[in-house]
Structure formats: C-alpha cells, structure tokens
Amino acid sequence: MNDNAMPSTQSPVSDFAGLMARLKSSIPAHCILSKTEDTRPYECDGLSLYRTLPPVVVLPENEEQIIAVLQGCKAFNVPIVARGAGTGLSGGAMPHAQGILLGVAKLNRIKSIDLQSATAVVQPGVRNLAISEAAAAYGLYYAPDPSSQIACSIGGNVAENSGGVHCLKYGLTIHNVIRARVVTIDGAVVELGSDAPDSPGLDLLAVFIGSEGMLGIVTEVTVRLIPKPARARVIMASFASVETAGQAVTDVIAAGIIPAGLEMMDKRAVHMVEPFVKAGYDLDAAAILLCESDGTGEEVDDEITRMEAVFRKAGATRLQVSRSEQERLIFWAGRKNAFPAAGRVSPDYYCMDGTIPRRHLSRVLSAIEQMEDEYGLRCANVFHAGDGNLHPLIMFDSNLPAEVERAEKFGAAILELCVQVGGTVTGEHGVGIEKINQMCVQFTREELDAFAAVKTAFDPYGLLNPEKVIPTLARCAEYGKMHVHEGDIRFPELPRF
Amino acid sequence: MNDNAMPSTQSPVSDFAGLMARLKSSIPAHCILSKTEDTRPYECDGLSLYRTLPPVVVLPENEEQIIAVLQGCKAFNVPIVARGAGTGLSGGAMPHAQGILLGVAKLNRIKSIDLQSATAVVQPGVRNLAISEAAAAYGLYYAPDPSSQIACSIGGNVAENSGGVHCLKYGLTIHNVIRARVVTIDGAVVELGSDAPDSPGLDLLAVFIGSEGMLGIVTEVTVRLIPKPARARVIMASFASVETAGQAVTDVIAAGIIPAGLEMMDKRAVHMVEPFVKAGYDLDAAAILLCESDGTGEEVDDEITRMEAVFRKAGATRLQVSRSEQERLIFWAGRKNAFPAAGRVSPDYYCMDGTIPRRHLSRVLSAIEQMEDEYGLRCANVFHAGDGNLHPLIMFDSNLPAEVERAEKFGAAILELCVQVGGTVTGEHGVGIEKINQMCVQFTREELDAFAAVKTAFDPYGLLNPEKVIPTLARCAEYGKMHVHEGDIRFPELPRF
Numbered sequence: 001m002n003d004n005a006m007p008s009t010q011s012p013v014s015d016f017a018g019l020m021a022r023l024k025s026s027i028p029a030h031c032i033l034s035k036t037e038d039t040r041p042y043e044c045d046g047l048s049l050y051r052t053l054p055p056v057v058v059l060p061e062n063e064e065q066i067i068a069v070l071q072g073c074k075a076f077n078v079p080i081v082a083r084g085a086g087t088g089l090s091g092g093a094m095p096h097a098q099g100i101l102l103g104v105a106k107l108n109r110i111k112s113i114d115l116q117s118a119t120a121v122v123q124p125g126v127r128n129l130a131i132s133e134a135a136a137a138y139g140l141y142y143a144p145d146p147s148s149q150i151a152c153s154i155g156g157n158v159a160e161n162s163g164g165v166h167c168l169k170y171g172l173t174i175h176n177v178i179r180a181r182v183v184t185i186d187g188a189v190v191e192l193g194s195d196a197p198d199s200p201g202l203d204l205l206a207v208f209i210g211s212e213g214m215l216g217i218v219t220e221v222t223v224r225l226i227p228k229p230a231r232a233r234v235i236m237a238s239f240a241s242v243e244t245a246g247q248a249v250t251d252v253i254a255a256g257i258i259p260a261g262l263e264m265m266d267k268r269a270v271h272m273v274e275p276f277v278k279a280g281y282d283l284d285a286a287a288i289l290l291c292e293s294d295g296t297g298e299e300v301d302d303e304i305t306r307m308e309a310v311f312r313k314a315g316a317t318r319l320q321v322s323r324s325e326q327e328r329l330i331f332w333a334g335r336k337n338a339f340p341a342a343g344r345v346s347p348d349y350y351c352m353d354g355t356i357p358r359r360h361l362s363r364v365l366s367a368i369e370q371m372e373d374e375y376g377l378r379c380a381n382v383f384h385a386g387d388g389n390l391h392p393l394i395m396f397d398s399n400l401p402a403e404v405e406r407a408e409k410f411g412a413a414i415l416e417l418c419v420q421v422g423g424t425v426t427g428e429h430g431v432g433i434e435k436i437n438q439m440c441v442q443f444t445r446e447e448l449d450a451f452a453a454v455k456t457a458f459d460p461y462g463l464l465n466p467e468k469v470i471p472t473l474a475r476c477a478e479y480g481k482m483h484v485h486e487g488d489i490r491f492p493e494l495p496r497f
Numbered sequence: 498m499n500d501n502a503m504p505s506t507q508s509p510v511s512d513f514a515g516l517m518a519r520l521k522s523s524i525p526a527h528c529i530l531s532k533t534e535d536t537r538p539y540e541c542d543g544l545s546l547y548r549t550l551p552p553v554v555v556l557p558e559n560e561e562q563i564i565a566v567l568q569g570c571k572a573f574n575v576p577i578v579a580r581g582a583g584t585g586l587s588g589g590a591m592p593h594a595q596g597i598l599l600g601v602a603k604l605n606r607i608k609s610i611d612l613q614s615a616t617a618v619v620q621p622g623v624r625n626l627a628i629s630e631a632a633a634a635y636g637l638y639y640a641p642d643p644s645s646q647i648a649c650s651i652g653g654n655v656a657e658n659s660g661g662v663h664c665l666k667y668g669l670t671i672h673n674v675i676r677a678r679v680v681t682i683d684g685a686v687v688e689l690g691s692d693a694p695d696s697p698g699l700d701l702l703a704v705f706i707g708s709e710g711m712l713g714i715v716t717e718v719t720v721r722l723i724p725k726p727a728r729a730r731v732i733m734a735s736f737a738s739v740e741t742a743g744q745a746v747t748d749v750i751a752a753g754i755i756p757a758g759l760e761m762m763d764k765r766a767v768h769m770v771e772p773f774v775k776a777g778y779d780l781d782a783a784a785i786l787l788c789e790s791d792g793t794g795e796e797v798d799d800e801i802t803r804m805e806a807v808f809r810k811a812g813a814t815r816l817q818v819s820r821s822e823q824e825r826l827i828f829w830a831g832r833k834n835a836f837p838a839a840g841r842v843s844p845d846y847y848c849m850d851g852t853i854p855r856r857h858l859s860r861v862l863s864a865i866e867q868m869e870d871e872y873g874l875r876c877a878n879v880f881h882a883g884d885g886n887l888h889p890l891i892m893f894d895s896n897l898p899a900e901v902e903r904a905e906k907f908g909a910a911i912l913e914l915c916v917q918v919g920g921t922v923t924g925e926h927g928v929g930i931e932k933i934n935q936m937c938v939q940f941t942r943e944e945l946d947a948f949a950a951v952k953t954a955f956d957p958y959g960l961l962n963p964e965k966v967i968p969t970l971a972r973c974a975e976y977g978k979m980h981v982h983e984g985d986i987r988f989p990e991l992p993r994f
Contacts (some may be wrong), residue, residue, distance in 0.1 A: 118751065168694075198925055202704050203952055250657065
C-alpha cells in the first residue's frame with residue numbers, strides 16, 4: 001500500500017473482458033452470475049430509489065477467491081462493490097455499472113465461540129441475529145441490533161458501523177467488534193485490531209469499521225459477546241409537548257442513568273402505528289417515550305423506579321411500566337413496526353437518518369412540520385432519542401415522479417437542517433450514495449481532503465466502491481452548497497479545479 | 498492533503514536557520530526557547546532512558562501560532578515533535594535532534610462546560626485532573642484516570658489514547674473524547690468527530706486518538722463528562738496461586754459484572770509495596786485482587802455481594818470489603834504507589850506495558866520469573882487484570898551500563914512473549930521509540946505498510962514525530978525479528994529493499 005505516495009502507473013482503461021477471463025480460471029463457474037435474471041436481485045440495496053444493474057456478480061466461497069477477485073480487479077482496473085445482505089439504507093451496496101459486485105453471503109460460518117474471552121469469530125456473511133442465536137446456549141449475545149438484524153450480515157454491519165435500539169447503552173458495531181481480517185485491493189491480508197483493549201499503532205480497525213466498502217473486504221470478524229441480562233422492563237411515558245419529552249430525555253441521562261433503550265415517537269408516528277399494532281399507545285400525547293432498563297431483577301426494579309421519578313417530575317401525563325415480558329414486547333411492537341406501518345398508510349416512504357443535539361429537538365420538529373406544507377408530503381418522526389438520532393419517515397408515491405423528486409428534496413432539507421443546528425447528516429445508516437451531496441454541507445474542503453487521503457492510502461487506484469461516501473470537490477461545487485458548521489454559515493473557498 | 502498521491506517536490510534538505518528566521522516574525526520571542534538551560538527540561542518524557550536535546554522549543558499561545566509553526570516546518574522541511582506535559586512512558590515526546598519541539602502547555606484553558614450535553618471543550622494543555630476539578634461543581638467528572646492524571650495533559654492523553662485503573666468500565670480516551678480540532682502539517686484546521694454517536698465518513702477521530710503525534714497537532718478537544726457515582730467500594734481478595742486469581746478475574750466478568758476497576762498484584766509486588774504504604778495487604782497471598790464497584794448505594798452493595806460470592810467460589814483465601822471511603826483509599830494506596838515503591842527498593846525501574854489474553858496469565862508470569870534469573874534482575878508485577886494489561890516493573894541501576902542493557906533486553910523479551918501468547922506490545926503507554934522494534938514482531942509487513950500509508954496520507958513529508966511508532970522495513974530487517982502471530986511463528990518475507 002506504499003504505492004499511494006506515487007502516481008499510479010496503471011492504465012486508466014478498464015479491461016472487463018480480461019478480468020472475466022482471469023476470474024473464470026480462479027473462481028468456480030457457479031460463483032459467477034452474469035445473466036440479467038441472476039444479477040437483477042443485486043441491482044439495489046435497501047435504498048431502492050437508486051438502482052444499477054451490475055454486469056457481473058461474484059459470490060466467492062472463501063478468502064482465497066476474494067483475494068483472486070481483488071487482485072484481478074486491480075490488474076484490470078475494474079471497480080468493485082462489496083455487498084453483505086443488501087439491507088443497507090443509503091445505497092452503499094448499489095452496484096457500479098462497469099464493475100464487479102462482490103457478495104459475501106456464502107462466507108456464512110460461525111468459526112468459533114470462546115467462552116473465556118466471551119468472543120466469537122465469524123465470517124462476514126453470517127447474519128447478525130445468527131450470532132446471538134448461536135451464543136444463546138451459553139447465556140451470551142451480540143449486542144448491536146439494527147432493525148434488519150434477522151437478515152443483515154455482520155460484514156455489512158462492519159461496513160456501516162450499524163447500531164440499533166440498544167446502542168445507547170451497548171454501543172455501535174465499533175464498540176462490539178475487536179478484530180477484523182481484511183483483504184486490501186492489492187490482495188494482501190491484514191489483521192486490524194486485537195483482543196487487547198488498545199491495539200498498538202494506529203487504530204485502523206476504527207477507520208475500517210464504517211468505511212462502507214471503500215478500504216477493503218472483510219473476511220473474518222471477532223465480535224464481543226455479552227451476558228444476556230436476566231430481566232428487562234420498559235416504561236411508556238406520554239408528554240403533552242415535544243419540548244417536555246425532550247427535556248425528560250436529558251433529565252434521565254443527567255440523573256446518571258443509561259437506559260438500555262430510549263426512543264421517542266411523535267404524534268403522527270403514534271397515530272400511524274397504533275391502528276396497526278394496537279399496543280395501547282396514547283393517542284392524546286404529543287410525544288411518547290419508550291425507556292428500557294435491563295440487568296438483574298433488583299437493578300432493573302431500582303432503575304425503573306428512578307426513571308419513573310424523573311419522568312413524573314418532567315411532566316409526564318401518563319406512565320405505564322411493563323409488568324411482563326409479553327407486555328414489554330407489546331410496548332416495543334409499535335416502535336419496531338413503525339416502518340411497516342408507514343408502508344401501510346403510504347405507497348412508499350423514505351427513511352431519513354440525521355442526528356441533532358437533543359436541545360434542538362423541538363426546533364427541528366417544528367421546522368419539519370413546516371416542510372410538510374412546503375413539499376406537500378407527510379412525515380412521521382421516530383427517534384433514538386437518547387442518541388439524538390432522528391428517523392423522519394417521508395411518505396410519498398413512487399409512481400408519481402414529482403413526488404419522488406419532492407421526497408428527495410424534503411430529505412435533503414432535513415439533513416441540512418440537522419447540520420445547521422450542530423448535528424450530522426447520518427446517524428447510523430451511512431452515507432453511501434444517498435447523502436453524498438450533504439457531505440459537502442457537513443464538511444470543509446480540508447476535512448473532505450483528509451477523508452480522501454486516507455481512502456487513497458488504502459485504495460490508491462480508487463477501485464473500491466467508487467463515487468460513494470466522499471464527494472469530489474467538483475461534485476460539491478456542482479451541488480453548490482455552502483459548508484455549514486455548528487450553526488455558523490461559512491462561505492466555501494473556490495474549489496481547486 | 499491530496500498531495501500524498503504525488504511524490505514530494507520539496508527539497509529533502511532541512512533549512513533550520515530559514516525556519517527560525519520565519520518563526521521569529523510570527524511567534525513572540527518569549528515563546529521560543531533555544532538556550533541549553535531552557536531546552537534541557539524537554540530532552541525526555543517519562544521514559545528517561547532515552548534523551549535528545551532539542552535545538553529549539555516552541556511554546557505557542559494560540560492556534561494561529563501552531564499553524565505558523567507547522568506551515569514553517571513544512572516550508573523548511575524541519576521535523577516537529579509535539580509534547581503535552583511530558584509524562585508519557587514510551588518516549589513519544591522525545592525530541593528530534595534536528596527538529597522543533599512544540600509544547601502545548603500554554604494552551605491550558607477550559608473553554609466551556611455544557612451541562613445539557615455533559616461535555617467540556619478544552620485546550621490540549623489542560624491537565625486531565627483539572628477537567629474533573631472544574632466539572633465537580635456540577636457532579637460530573639472526566640473518566641479516564643492515568644496514574645499521571647494530576648500532571649498529564651488532555652493533548653497527551655489524546656496522543657497516547659490513555660487509559661487508567663477505571664478504563665475496564667469507563668473506557669480509554671477514545672471512548673471519552675467525541676471531537677478534536679486538529680492542525681495538519683499543511684496548516685489546515687480540521688474537525689474530527691462530532692457530538693453524534695457516529696460521525697459521517699471515515700472515523701478519523703479514532704485514527705487520530707492514539708496516533709502519538711504522527712498525524713497532526715490537536716488544538717481543542719470536546720470530552721464527555723459523566724455523573725460522579727454516589728458510592729464506591731472495593732474488595733481486596735487473596736489467592737493461593739496466580740492461576741486461581743486469574744480464573745477469579747474471568748469468573749467475575751463471566752458473571753456479567755463489569756467492575757469499575759479490577760487490578761492484580763503478584764507476591765513480589767505486594768511485598769514491595771506493603772512496607773511502604775502499610776495498607777494491610779496479605780503477605781502470604783501468591784496474588785491479590787482489588788475489585789471495585791461504583792454507582793448508587795443499592796447497586797454497589799448488590800454488586801459487591803455478587804463479586805464476593807464469585808471470589809469465594811473461585812477459592813479466595815481472604816476477602817475484605819472497604820467499609821468507608823477512607824478504607825477504600827487505603828486499599829488502593831498500595832496499587833497506586835507501586836511505582837514509587839519500586840523506586841524505594843531499587844535505584845531505577847523500567848515499567849513495561851504489554852497485554853495478554855487472561856487465560857495465559859500464569860504461563861506468562863512463570864516465564865517472567867525464569868527471565869529474572871536469565872537477566873539477573875528482579876521484576877514485580879502489577880496488572881490491569883480485567884483488561885489483561887500487564888505492568889511488569891523491572892528493577893535495575895542506571896549507573897551500571899550492563900544492567901541498563903539487561904533491563905532493555907528483559908523488557909523486550911517480555912513484550913515478545915506477550916505477542917507469542919496472542920497479546921500485544923503495548924496496552925496503554927503507546928509505542929513511541931521504546932517499542933518500535935517490537936512492532937516488527939507484532940505486525941506483518943502488510944500491516945506495517947497499512948500504518949505507513951495512513952501516516953503518509955496525513956503527513957506526506959514525514960515531518961511529524963518521525964522515526965517513532967512505525968518501524969521502517971529496514972529497521973525490522975536489522976532487528977532481525979520474525980513476525981509472531983497469535984502463537985504461530987511466521988517467517989517474514991524478505992523486505993522490499
């Protein structure tokens with residue numbers, strides 16, 4: 001990888017036919033898909049607004065074949081896009097029209113579970129939930145729980161640094177993966193991270209996790225497993241305004257409590273969900289909070305009592321605590337089914353993913369309400385409130401091109417508002433292709449340069465998931481957006497070219 | 498920073514005189530030290546075995562001056578070494594004989610404390626403990642607590658990713674710093690990280706934290722503050738063998754308990770410390786554990802009861818629980834004074850810092866005992882047991898050159914043993930100059946290449962803290978060490994040059 005200090009001497013011309021001839025000699029025929037009916041299922045990920053039919057899909061069965069694909073792509077200058085289960089929500093796995101789509105689904109083996117260190121070594125195609133299922137026999141589980149956990153792969157989780165409802169207490173993928181085995185674009189195998197709390201040298205594991213397929217292909221992951229809590233209970237609290245609900249979130253954290261989950265839904269989201277799941281949500285509330293405690297029985301009862309006191313003091317108009325595991329699951333059912341519920345009341349919906357400082361919650365919600373009129377579309381709001389991570393659901397009809405365009409503009413406006421109040425354009429879904437323009441708003445030219453330099457350090461040829469995540473300066477200039485920084489407007493300097 | 502894709506067109510010749518002429522026009526005279534009596538105090542950090550007198554020390558008073566220094570060093574091709582409080586233990590702040598030593602001590606202002614987000618914005622020269630002192634009025638504190646916390650700076654903590662006794666529960670610097678403002682070698686200011694749980698784009702904050710001054714100079718840091726626990730109690734447990742003590746550590750974590758601190762001392766360490774601090778340590782024990790719980794009163798009492806049960810079952814020969822804050826501090830006094838105690842029984846001591854998987858604890862301790870004979874030096878062992886982080890203290894006399902050499906070899910042998918059993922050459926003190934040869938043992942050529950590529954992405958001219966942390970392949974070849982990987986011996990390929 002030292003080559004990055006020198007300009008590439010390779011021809012910029014891709015030789016796709018040459019690559020295919022080479023791959024046919026090193027990859028079994030049944031691992032290479034090229035007929036349209038076979039490649040069609042790979043044309044998009046969970047962000048189905050954006051589609052590109054890949055010319056070839058390769059589904060390797062082992063690390064040697066992944067090395068062969070990468071070495072081949074480098075030799076013939078062909079782009080490569082990696083894909084886990086394809087459940088991503090920002091188009092990170094959207095194929096390249098002149099590239100290879102590399103799916104890791106066949107590397108789906110849990111290689112070992114070590115009880116003494118409470119870790120598991122898994123291949124990238126293993127489903128998130130399958131790890132917890134395998135660890136359940138030992139009373140352990142893998143904590144990050146994205147909504148897609150029944151289907152999404154740990155390889156995709158590493159690419160996106162996935163979180164979930166419980167990440168406030170248990171962290172994101174970065175906090176639960178301690179080692180990754182990675183193949184670089186040169187075909188070299190490197191191990192990032194270690195079993196130690198702090199690995200020597202630069203923390204390349206952290207930069208790899210969440211790098212959205214731009215730095216290399218992961219072939220093996222060591223994850224941390226944690227003991228399954230003996231008990232969990234959830235409080236459902238109603239508030240008469242979004243402000244008071246937001247203040248209650250701040251208060252509970254200020255009280256030294258880190259809830260296992262802390263979610264908010266606004267009135268529109270509650271009204272959308274309740275007829276669907278009949279969870280007993282309070283239709284009169286301006287916002288409801290779901291706040292969970294887990295641990296030993298005594299710990300949970302103690303924490304729930306303290307949480308109740310905080311919410312009561314913050315002005316909760318109704319408080320219910322789950323009295324059984326069944327009731328806990330019913331309380332959560334509404335939140336967990338918000339997306340399907342949106343699908344029930346609208347032909348299509350567009351799930352946004354921005355973060356904001358919690359103190360700006362009501363300001364941002366009011367602004368989104370105004371935007372509903374401006375763009376002529378409805379928007380329901382669910383949040384990882386504890387993290388300040390917003391998931392506005394914009395409802396539209398994809399059969400109406402004008403609505404699609406308005407939905408995209410509405411989404412972009414929400415993300416730019418997030419940056420304006422000191423937040424970010426993505427909380428946990430990644431940038432991919434979806435938010436690449438908003439990266440011009442989030443970051444300065446120097447910051448984008450720093451991303452590009454590290455990308456180039458790993459991939460000097462620019463073949464790994466090109467044209468994603470890091471916008472070129474030309475793209476930013478074309479998008480014409482100013483960099484907005486924590487509420488200040490800074491006018492951009494002229495781009496370099 | 499995009500220049501890294503091109504070879505530098507700069508002259509490789511340093512022009513120190515030219516740099517000084519430039520600096521004198523942009524930096525006040527009282528901020529530039531060049532007389533030997535002024536620069537002498539900067540010739541080493543806490544690793545006083547290695548010393549280099551810096552030709553010039555610059556102590557800027559603000560970010561503009563730091564930018565001026567970096568732009569000047571780049572223009573005149575002069576190396577630059579950053580320094581916080583100089584308490585580091587691996588020589589990371591050891592000056593360069595032909596370079597500028599840049600001290601950030603004068604940037605020592607706590608700029609703001611925000612209660613709603615529980616964060617503080619501080620300059621890099623602020624002392625670690627000063628943050629907690631300022632936050633105490635609000636019931637908050639900054640969690641990472643390196644032994645040097647009374648003196649060490651947050652800038653140095655960021656450079657070394659410092660931990661401390663409580664990092665098992667509260668994490669390292671990386672887990673408690675959410676944003677850093679950094680000046681690059683080009684003089685550009687970039688902001689890494691954000692208030693959001695996951696910042697968009699590559700996680701450059703994580704790669705910067707622990708990068709030991711190789712990537713840029715930090716000028717401002719946002720740290721997370723957490724509520725001060727209402728109560729803390731510590732168990733002191735004796736064990737008849739290191740094996741049973743090690744098993745007790747595994748058992749307590751397997752029980753789902755994350756102690757606030759979990760430390761082990763071997764018999765030699767206990768016998769070294771007890772006459773000095775008189776903490777009532779058990780002189781008959783082969784090893785003692787100190788295991789702390791913190792939180793609300795009820796939580797702590799419940800957790801202490803569960804910890805006691807685990808230790809009893811694991812075969813503890815004596816158990817004492819602190820009954821007052823005063824007694825808790827006495828129990829800790831022995832551990833916290835292990836280093837001064839070593840200084841009392843030996844003219845000099847060399848504190849090592851490796852990590853190992855906990856299951857190899859007794860194997861490694863036996864090997865260290867054998868090495869004591871081999872190298873003719875005594876070694877006492879204190880550990881962050883919960884993290885598997887070893888701190889062997891090798892005792893020697895620096896007036897005897899032969900002992901110095903044996904101490905260095907003894908230390909290297911311990912670190913290489915750590916790698917052999919699947920551990921690492923540094924847990925929390927960094928690589929600096931001290932462990933640079935052991936990096937050849939820890940990592941493959943491809944892994945060192947990856948480090949070098951990212952270093953080059955930030956610093957294509959190689960001016961920031963050169964010749965530290967990442968060994969050149971020539972150095973590894975000269976050191977003649979094989980890469981050892983999780984117990985397997987791999988013979989290295991021939992170096993590239």
